[in-house]
Amino acid sequence: MEQQQNQTQQQQQQQQNKIENQIYELKKQQELRFEVEFDVKGTIKLIEGSAEYFGTELSLGKTYKVTSSKGAIFTWSGCKIEVSGNVVSYIGQETPMLLYAGIHKIIDDKRTEILDKPSESGPRVIIVGPTDAGKSSLSKMLMGYSCREGYQPVFVDLDPGQGSITLPGTICASLIDKPIDIEEGLSNSVPFVLYYGHTSLDVNPSLFKAMIASLASNVERRLETSEIARASGFIVNTCGWIDGLGYQILLDSIQTLKANIIVVMDNEKLYSDLANQFSSGGVVVKKLPKSGGVFLRSPVFRKKTRMSKIREYFYGINGDLCPHNVVIEFKDVVIYRTGGGPQAPMSALPIGTQSQIDPLQLSEVSPNPDIIHSILAISYTKQPQNILKSNVAGFLYVTEVNMETKKITALAPCSGPIPSKYLLLGTLKWLE
């Protein structure tokens, strides 16, 4: 009841604050929480003091465009911020930022500790917790703080639901050498990308686990490339499925990636289970509360975010890219899907039964109108049997399949022939 009243008051306050050119004065360790709807634009400018957006410092006097997003500008020492456009905002008085900074300290200490020990590994951080706990935001913060100290951690994104580095449906690893761009996010990094093809883990958990193993080998190789890479380690963001099979996948991810720092957000049971399982093996397991500012995102909002992420891939964040229509003859490509055909998610099978289909089996798909609106990953592989562990060169969006002329028309981010004949299909679709 009290929570409901608080929420209503907060909403009323947010409505009042939807004013053009509002100036906010933040005291130390406060944050300005904001929300900008889809297709609506606003700006944020730091006009005095210092502040950061999930670990990235704001430049004084620079106007940042914000759209389709929710977030917070935090200050350690106090600041003034000017907000304009259709931005709903309010000041968050209490934040868990000191505790979050404490996790950065643990990571930093680990880096210092292993500098003179070439056989030891730097921080291998994995952030786990339920949906909308603030995991992605914390991973951005930790990467931002690391880069500000000259480290270059690898960011591993194991959440195919949103696709923070490239498209939804992927899992990726990318070296981060500067704090994340406030307007463009992670889109400037050059990642190693695997196309899982689905936005939910339960469609093909075995494939997901196999892909984590491939990603882990890639990350290991990256950590061995230099002293700075070894010391910087990696930061993994996971998806919010934490019980049943979701928990098993988390355990598998922690073990496969050999995580040595586990950060559990907003869930006592998960913390207790993971602490019991891993603390005795020298792994640091820490729990963190969720920030009161984290927005709960409805399934509709999540779907819209996914769709806008795909749009961004082809058209650019500001609509400034010009994708090309490519026409591909059936004979020039081979399309594969995993799992031997369309599958029911695990959750849809009767309890205790298992799908008879080998989840890692590749089956060739003849081009047909059912693949219209699908996102196809173009693989770098030269051998089709390696398609599931090979980096993705890019994506195509199928707009037409002509069975008479035997041609596929697809949207591609750039012109010219596609770099490989091997394409991977999942269940990810986009209605432009």
Ligand SMILES: Nc1ncnc2c1ncn2[C@@H]1O[C@H](COP(=O)(O)OP(=O)(O)OP(=O)(O)O)[C@@H](O)[C@H]1O
């Ligand atoms: N302190 C904050 N103030 C305002 N918004 C915030 C704050 N922290 C996070 N958010 C926003 O809340 C939303 C959810 O946070 P985030 O994506 O970090 O959660 P998550 O646990 O990674 O979610 P999921 O696993 O369900 O994708 C995001 O839009 C994020 O920008």
